[in-house]
Amino acid sequence: MSIQAVNITKKFGHFVALDNVDLEIPSGELVALLGPSGSGKTTLLRIIAGLEFADSGNVRFDGNDISDQTARERRVGFVFQHYALFRHMTVFENIAFGLKVRPRQYRPSKAQIRAKVNELLKLIQLETLAQRYPSQLSGGQRQRVALARALAVEPSVLLLDEPFGALDAKVRMELRRWLRQLHDEIHVTSVFVTHDQEEALEVADRVVVMNRGHIEQVGSPEEVYNHPATPFVYNFLGNVNLFHGRVDGGKTYIHETETGHVVYVRPHSLEIDRLPNGGSHFRARIKHINSAGPLVKVEAITEWGDPVHVEMAQDRFRKLQLIKNENVFIIPKDLRVFENQKKVAGGN
C-alpha cells in the first residue's frame, strides 16, 4: 500500500515539529526517515500511524484520505523503540494479541491463531522461547517479538520507530540485515525512523533526510550520499571537511577572505602527497594519525590554520610512510560548493 503525506504541519506549543511536509512512499518499498533528534521524523511516523494527529494536511493510503481514522482503523503495524511488549504476557500471547482482540465475527479460531503465531515464531527464529516473558529476553529478541506481533495482524504498512535504537552495535547490525531480508520476503510497505545514517544507507530502498521539520532530500542511498542536495545532507551523511571560498569563472578558490561560498569535501576525496602533482592543492602539516581500522585517518592543519581530515587506504599509507608533524600537500579530488544554503556548482 502506498503512503502519501500531504502538507503536514504539526506544532507542539511553539515548537514546529513538521512544517508543511510532503512525502510519497510507493507501495512495497522500505523507506528510512533519517535525521537528527528534533527533526520531526518520529512525529511524521506517528502521524502516519494515527498515534498523533496533524494540525493541518492529510495522510493517504493508496490515495484514500485516512486523516480522520484512528490508529485502530488504519491497520498499521507499529514497532516501538523500547519494544512496548505487554510485560504480563508471554511471547506467544504477545504475538497473538492482535488476533485475539478482533471482533468475534472476524476473529480466527484458536487453532488458526496458534498456527499463525507459530509461523511468525519461526520467521523470527524464536520458536523455543514462546512461553517466556519479555523480561526474560534479550533486547534483540524482544524487538523481533515486537515485529512479529505487528506482523500478526497482517498490516497494510509497517512503521518502525528507531527499531534498533536501544540495541548494542553488534545486535543492531545483525537485526538490520535481518529486517532487510524480511522485507525482501514479505514486501510490506515499511517506513523506519533512524538517526543513524549508516543504518539508513544500508537497509533502505529510499532515504528521506529530514531536518528541523523539513524534508531536505529524498532519494536512493546512493543518490543522497553521492549527490547531496543541500549542505545539511552533505554534513549529515558521513564526515566532511568544510572550507570557505569563492567561485570565479568556473574555478573554485578555497580559503579566500572574501567568502560567500562554502566548499565541502569528504575526507576520502582528499589525497595526500609529498609533491604537488600539478593540479589544485594546498599545504598542510600532519598533526595526528590513526591507523586502526580499514582506513587510515589523518588529521592535519592547513597552511591557513584550519583542521582538515583525510582518509586513505592502508596500503597507500604504508607506501607514503607519513609521520607526525610532516609537511605535505593535499589534493582535493572531488568537492562540492554551496552558496547561501544552496548548491551552485559541483567541481574539481
Added chain:
Amino acid sequence: MATTFPLPSLGNAAARRAGRATSERILVRWSLIGITVIFLGVFLFMPLAVVFSSALAKGVSVYFAALREPDALAAIRLTLLASAIAVPMNLIFGVSAAWAIGKFDFSGKNFLITLIDLPFSVSPVVSGLIFVLLFGLQGLMGPWMAAHNIKIIFAVPGIVLATIFVTFPFIARELIPLIQAQGSEEEEAAITLGASGWQTLFRVTLPNIKWGLLYGVILCNARAMGEFGAVSVVSGHIRGRTNTMPLHIEILYNEYQFAPAFAVASLLALLALLTLFVKSAVEWKARQHVGELEVVKVGETV
C-alpha cells in the same frame, strides 16, 4: 610526580569483613536493631497482646456473648456495609483518576492531584463536620432535604459518605506513580494492533497495575473499616442503627464494659493482622511478578 595526600584510615574492619561498603560496626548494628525491637514491642506487640488478653479476660463465653449481642452485630453489619460501598466506589474513582493523571496531560492536573490528597491533609473530624455543614439540619442543603424527607446526617448515608471521603486518596495515590512510570507505549501498541479502548483497559492497563491496585484496595478497606473521627461526627451514635464497630467500641468502653469493648476491638485487630498478612503477600507477589514496578507506598494520616 605529584604530591600524594595520605587518606585517613577509616579502620572499618567490620564492614570490610562483611564485604559490604554500607555495613556498620557491630556495636552500631546491634544497638539500632535493639532500639527497633524495643520500639516494635512497646508500640505494636504489647497493645495487640493487651487487646486480646483483655477481650478474653472474663472468659470465652463473655467474649462470644459480646460479639453476638444485637447492637454489636448491627455495628459489624454497618461497618461491612459502609466498606462494601466505599471501597468499590473508590476503586472506580481511583482507577479513572490515576488513568487520567498518568496517561494524559491537561491543564489543572496538579490541582486535581492536590484535591485527591485533600482527605489526607484534613483532619477526619473536619471531614465529618463538612458533611454536617452541608447536609445537616442547619446546613446548606438541610432545609431542602428535610422538605423532601432525605436523611443523610445521623443516618447510614452520612456514614457511607464520610467513609468514602476519608478513604478517597488511597487507591488513586497508589496507582498514579505506577501508571506514570509505565508510560503509555503498551496502550499505543494495543491500539495499533486493533484493540478497543475497553480491551486496552482490561487486557493491558489493568493487568499491568493489578498488584498496585490490590495493595491500594487493601489499604482502602482497612481504613474504611477502622475510620473513627469522620464517622463519629456524622453518625449520631444511635445504637443498633448508626454505630460502626469503632463507635460501638468507644461506647462500650465509656460504659466500663471493658471485656465486650475489647472483644469487638479484637475483631478490628484481627482485620488489621489479616490486612498486614495479605499486604505482605501482595508485596511479595508483586516482586515476584516479572517486570512490574515495586508497589509504591502511600503515607497515612489519622
